[in-house]
Amino acid sequence: MTVPFRVTNNGSANRTLDNLQFSMAAMQKLQDRLSSGKTITKPSDDPPGAVKSMHYRSDITRSKQYARNASDGLGWLGTADTTLTSSLTSVQRVRDLTLQGANGTNGAEARSALAAEIKQLKAGLIGLANTTYAGRSIFSGTADPQGQVPPLDTYSPTGAYNGNTGSVLRSVGPNAAVAVNVDGPSVWGTPGAEDLWNILDGIEAHLTSSDPADQNKLTTSYVSGGVTFEGDLKRLDTARLNIQNRLSEIGARYHRVETMLTRADDNVLTMQGGLAETENADLAGTIVAFQLQSAAYQAALAATAKVIQPSLVDFIR
Amino acid sequence: MFQGLSTSLTALYASRLALETTGNNIANANTEGYSRQRVEQSPITNSFVSFHGNSGNVGVGVRVEDIVRLRDQFLETRALAETSRSGELQQMTDTYATIEVSFGEPGENGLQSQLSAFWSSWDDLANNPGDLATRSQVVEQAETLVSSFQQAGSALTTLGTNSLALLKGDVNQINGMAQNITELNRAIRSATNAGESPNTLLDERDLLVNQLSSLIGITVQPTEANSVAILVNGVSLVRDERVTFLQVDDTASPVVLRWDNDGDASTINDGVQAFVSGGEVGALMTTLTGTVPQFQGLLDNVAAKLIANVNTLHTAGRDQNGAVGLAFFTGTDASTIAVNPAIVANKARVAAAAAGGGTLDAENARAIANLASSLTGADSDYRQLVDVLGTASQRAGRQYAIQTDITNAVNASREAVSGVSLDEEMTNMVRYQQAYNAAAKYLTVLNDTMDSLMGMIR
Numbered sequence: 040m041t042v043p044f045r046v047t048n049n050g051s052a053n054r055t056l057d058n059l060q061f062s063m064a065a066m067q068k069l070q071d072r073l074s075s076g077k078t079i080t081k082p083s084d085d086p087p088g089a090v091k092s093m094h095y096r097s098d099i100t101r102s103k104q105y106a107r108n109a110s111d112g113l114g115w116l117g118t119a120d121t122t123l124t125s126s127l128t129s130v131q132r133v134r135d136l137t138l139q140g141a142n143g144t145n146g147a148e149a150r151s152a153l154a155a156e157i158k159q160l161k162a163g164l165i166g167l168a169n170t171t172y173a174g175r176s177i178f179s180g181t182a183d184p185q186g187q188v189p190p191l192d193t194y195s196p197t198g199a200y201n202g203n204t205g206s207v208l209r210s211v212g213p214n215a216a217v218a219v220n221v222d223g224p225s226v227w228g229t230p231g232a233e234d235l236w237n238i239l240d241g242i243e244a245h246l247t248s249s250d251p252a253d254q255n256k257l258t259t260s261y262v263s264g265g266v267t268f269e270g271d272l273k274r275l276d277t278a279r280l281n282i283q284n285r286l287s288e289i290g291a292r293y294h295r296v297e298t299m300l301t302r303a304d305d306n307v308l309t310m311q312g313g314l315a316e317t318e319n320a321d322l323a324g325t326i327v328a329f330q331l332q333s334a335a336y337q338a339a340l341a342a343t344a345k346v347i348q349p350s351l352v353d354f355i356r
Numbered sequence: 357m358f359q360g361l362s363t364s365l366t367a368l369y370a371s372r373l374a375l376e377t378t379g380n381n382i383a384n385a386n387t388e389g390y391s392r393q394r395v396e397q398s399p400i401t402n403s404f405v406s407f408h409g410n411s412g413n414v415g416v417g418v419r420v421e422d423i424v425r426l427r428d429q430f431l432e433t434r435a436l437a438e439t440s441r442s443g444e445l446q447q448m449t450d451t452y453a454t455i456e457v458s459f460g461e462p463g464e465n466g467l468q469s470q471l472s473a474f475w476s477s478w479d480d481l482a483n484n485p486g487d488l489a490t491r492s493q494v495v496e497q498a499e500t501l502v503s504s505f506q507q508a509g510s511a512l513t514t515l516g517t518n519s520l521a522l523l524k525g526d527v528n529q530i531n532g533m534a535q536n537i538t539e540l541n542r543a544i545r546s547a548t549n550a551g552e553s554p555n556t557l558l559d560e561r562d563l564l565v566n567q568l569s570s571l572i573g574i575t576v577q578p579t580e581a582n583s584v585a586i587l588v589n590g591v592s593l594v595r596d597e598r599v600t601f602l603q604v605d606d607t608a609s610p611v612v613l614r615w616d617n618d619g620d621a622s623t624i625n626d627g628v629q630a631f632v633s634g635g636e637v638g639a640l641m642t643t644l645t646g647t648v649p650q651f652q653g654l655l656d657n658v659a660a661k662l663i664a665n666v667n668t669l670h671t672a673g674r675d676q677n678g679a680v681g682l683a684f685f686t687g688t689d690a691s692t693i694a695v696n697p698a699i700v701a702n703k704a705r706v707a708a709a710a711a712g713g714g715t716l717d718a719e720n721a722r723a724i725a726n727l728a729s730s731l732t733g734a735d736s737d738y739r740q741l742v743d744v745l746g747t748a749s750q751r752a753g754r755q756y757a758i759q760t761d762i763t764n765a766v767n768a769s770r771e772a773v774s775g776v777s778l779d780e781e782m783t784n785m786v787r788y789q790q791a792y793n794a795a796a797k798y799l800t801v802l803n804d805t806m807d808s809l810m811g812m813i814r
Contacts, residue, residue: 047775048385050768057764081456082746083753090743092462097735100472101728104479111483175486181714183486205714210479210722213729318462351782 048350055343062336069329072320079318088317095314102306105211109300112209115219116293118172123226123286126167129160130279133239136160137272140246141257147249154246161198161239168194168227178223181205193223198236200224211299217292226285228278235278242271359402359416360802366417367795370397373420374788381776389563391425391774393555423553428773432562435770436569436576438763440634443570445756447639451515451647452749458511461742468742470504471662471735473497475728481708482718482725491676491706494721498684498695505659509652509690516648520606523640526571527602527613530637533568534599537561537586542597545581558582573634589631591615602630610645613637647748654741656689662734663693665727673707673720681707681720 072078082089139145140153168178169192176185176193179202184191191201200223207220228234245253255261258270268274374395384390399415460466477497481490540561547554565576565586577585579596586594593600601616614627632638663685670684682705687693699705710719727733 045772045777047771047777048779049775050771053764053771054768079462081453081749082459082461082742083452083456083749084746086743086746086750089462089746090739093466093468093739093742096462097468097472097728100469100476104476104725108479108483173484175484175716179716181709181717183715186486186715203714205717207716208719208722209483210726214726216722351779355782355786 055339059336059339059343062332062339066329066332066336069325069332072325073322073329076320076322077318078320092314092317095310095317099307099310099314102303102310106300106303106307108209109211109296109303112211112217112219112296113293113300115172115177115207115209116289116296118170119177119221119289120286120293122167122170122177123282123289126164126226127279127282127286129164129167130235130275130282133157133160133242134272134275134279137242137246137257137275140242141254141272143254150246154243157239157243157246161236161243162196164235164239165192165194165196165198168223176202177220178202178226180220180222181207194227194236198230198234198240200230200234209296211296212302215299217296217299219292219296221285221289226282228281233274238271238274238278242275245271361799363415363417364795364799364802366400366419367798368792370395370418370420371788371792371795373423375785375792377423378781378784378788382778382781385776385778385781389559389566390776391427391555391559391562392776393423393425395423396421423555425555425558426774427562428770431766431770431773433576435566435763435766436574437634438759438766439566439569440573440638442756442759442763443635444573444633444639444642445752445759447636448642448647448752449749449756451519451639451643452745452752454515455512455647455651455745456749458508458515459742459745467501467504467508467658467738468735470497470501471738472728474501475725478721478725481706482721485676485708485716485718485721488676488703491703491708494706495695495700495703499700502685502693502695505655505690505693508655512648512652512655513691516644519640519643519648520604520611523611523637523644524604524606526637526640527604530568530571530593531599531601533564533571534586534594534601537564537568537584537594538597538599540564541583541594545583545596548582554582569635571635572632572637589633591630603627610649611641613641651741651745652690654737654744656691658734658738658741659690659693660688661737663687665730665733666724669720669724669727670707672711674709674711674713674717675707676704676709676715678709678715679705680711681705 071080079085079088079092136153136157140150145153170177179193182201182203182205184193184201187201193202194200202223204222204224206218206222208216209219210216224230224234227236228238242257245256248254252261256268256271258272260267260269260273262268269277374397377393377395381392397418398421400417400419402414402416461468463469474494474497477490477494481494484490540557544554544557544561547557561584565574565584568574568586572588574593575587577587579585583596584594585592585596588602591600592598593602601619603614603616605612605614613630613632615630617627632641666685667683670681673681675681682696682698684696684699684706685693686696696705706721708721709715709717710723713719728735730736
């Protein structure tokens with residue numbers, strides 16, 4: 040303010056008050072920053088900053104959700120991985136037993152013992168195919184066999200499939216969805232036509248059959264009803280390869296989801312840093328500014344106390 | 357010789373009056389609206405042609421012409437305009453601050469956080485579609501979101517209601533002040549016509565006019581006999597001793613101000629519309645007809661977009677029993693938005709599955725959750741709203757800060773002209789005291805001279 044040409048007592052009192060007020064207001068603002076720790080408490084403090092901080096907040100929530108989705112997905116994929124690994128062991132055992140049975144030196148009794156073990160292995164494999172994660176069957180696609188009345192298993196003891204081929208997807212990043220399931224048919228084969236259970240049933244039947252032609256079907260191809268079938272062993276190998284392929288596919292997806300999880304967690308940290316930088320007060324800077332302001336305020340107070348009092352009244356006797 | 361006696365008498369009178377004026381100035385040093393006064397003196401010339409030489413050229417004393425108020429009319433006019441602007445900007449700053457508080461951004465409790473939580477709940481549902489609890493969670497979160505919308509909406513409505521009440525109070529006050537000004541006009545006119553200087557009344561009226569200008573933008577026109585007319589956008593609120601009252605017509609939407617045409621305050625919608633600008637009333641009218649509807653509209657748009665986007669996806673999905681999804685939200689704007697009661701009553705009606713999906717399909721829920729990242733969705737519209745609000749509020753705040761400086765500067769200049777300086781009054785006091793003493797001394801000298809003259813005769 041420019042000093043007017045004629046200075047009056049009221050005028051200087053007003054100006055002094057205005058200046059003190061200004062000083063106080065500046066102190067108040069700094070005090071608010073110090074006590075709340077934030078530079079932006081309302082949009083008008085910094086409109087672009089406020090919008091940025093809202094962006095950060097919603098992105099943080101979103102990334103945390105991606106991380107949660109990914110963790111859930113890892114649970115699914117991990118369970119599928121363990122299950123398929125165990126299945127492979129069982130299938131390998133079936134292969135060994137079949138090879139043993141195809142060897143012509145075995146008597147009928149020995150073959151039926153082999154068949155009995157294969158039957159057990161089949162029951163075990165169906166058990167694996169009914170594996171659940173968090174109460175939900177992981178190989179039944181998006182169907183809900185357990186929710187039926189009466190409840191069903193994904194694979195019945197005879198090997199009938201009660202699921203579908205739907206994908207279970209998890210959002211693990213912006214526009215990044217990963218299927219965290221493999222449906223039963225893609226692992227165990229198309230139901231009714233060529234699935235693992237058919238093959239196992241065939242092996243069991245061929246082992247127990249007394250007909251040498253049936254026994255030959257274990258290793259050599261044959262024609263039945265106009266359709267040529269490969270030997271049981273070859274069909275089993277195909278099924279085993281299929282499971283192996285699915286397993287490596289699951290491994291790849293597991294790795295991808297894991298990467299996305301790490302990225303989401305990193306994003307949360309980065310954005311929390313960004314949010315803090317946008318919103319939070321620079322404590323050291325604010326404290327220094329506050330000290331300066333409070334020194335200025337005290338100086339103004341001291342000056343006011345000195346300046347306002349004397350007037351000509353004091354000097355006329 | 358005898359002339360000298362009356363000369364010294366006029367000098368004594370003038371000095372006494374000047375001393376009294378000084379005393380009055382000192383007494384009113386801190387009175388709001390007081391303008392310092394000064395005695396205007398002029399010499400009394402001798403109208404006689406003397407028989408004795410040249411003594412006719414000597415004056416015969418001093419006359420007090422007037423006691424004038426010291427004011428700068430230019431500064432006074434400017435002060436009115438600046439005070440109006442200050443009043444308006446202060447009110448606008450308040451309005452924006454209220455709106456900002458009602459949105460609570462940026463923060464954990466704002467609408468943005470509720471939106472984010474709502475989208476997240478859909479992803480949680482997608483992760484576990486078989487559990488009814490996750491569906492309930494979605495509905496709960498939606499209800500919270502809805503009440504956040506309604507809260508923000510009702511905060512704006514309340515702001516409107518409060519502003520209207522404030523406006524009515526202000527208009528009553530304006531009418532009362534206008535009435536007072538007409539009364540002062542009358543008193544000032546009589547005093548002026550009687551040849552007096554109604555300085556105190558003039559100060560009182562000027563103070564009133566200044567206070568009036570912080571409520572409403574006015575222009576002041578001097579009329580005859582020291583009266584004034586007060587115009588609001590060219591229409592007389594006060595002219596001499598007549599007043600036309602302002603009325604708030606809240607039967608119209610948005611609210612309008614009208615000039616009373618029959619002196620009857622109970623009929624409010626019969627007069628012509630009054631257009632005002634500046635002052636608290638100007639700001640309140642802007643709030644009621646501009647700011648509040650603007651932000652209500654923006655908030656409604658956000659709600660409408662949320663409703664449309666979610667419903668489009670939700671009605672394309674299938675619920676837990678395989679039935680086609682219902683509209684998830686009912687209503688069309690921020691005040692009517694609600695979660696569909698049929699879904700609240702039966703959480704299984706939340707449509708998580710896509711059409712053709714299995715019972716545990718959750719593709720639809722995932723799609724709805726992904727609306728969070730939509731660049732054209734409710735979130736982005738809402739952020740834009742906050743941007744508009746922040747920018748407008750910041751601008752109002754800055755303008756107010758600048759205006760405060762300007763108003764203070766003008767007031768300081770007015771004070772410099774009209775304010776009482778005690779130093780100056782003390783100096784004047786000494787001066788007039790000396791003048792009085794000198795006049796009294798002159799009287800004594802005259803008396804002695806007279807005695808000498810009379811002594812000659814004895």
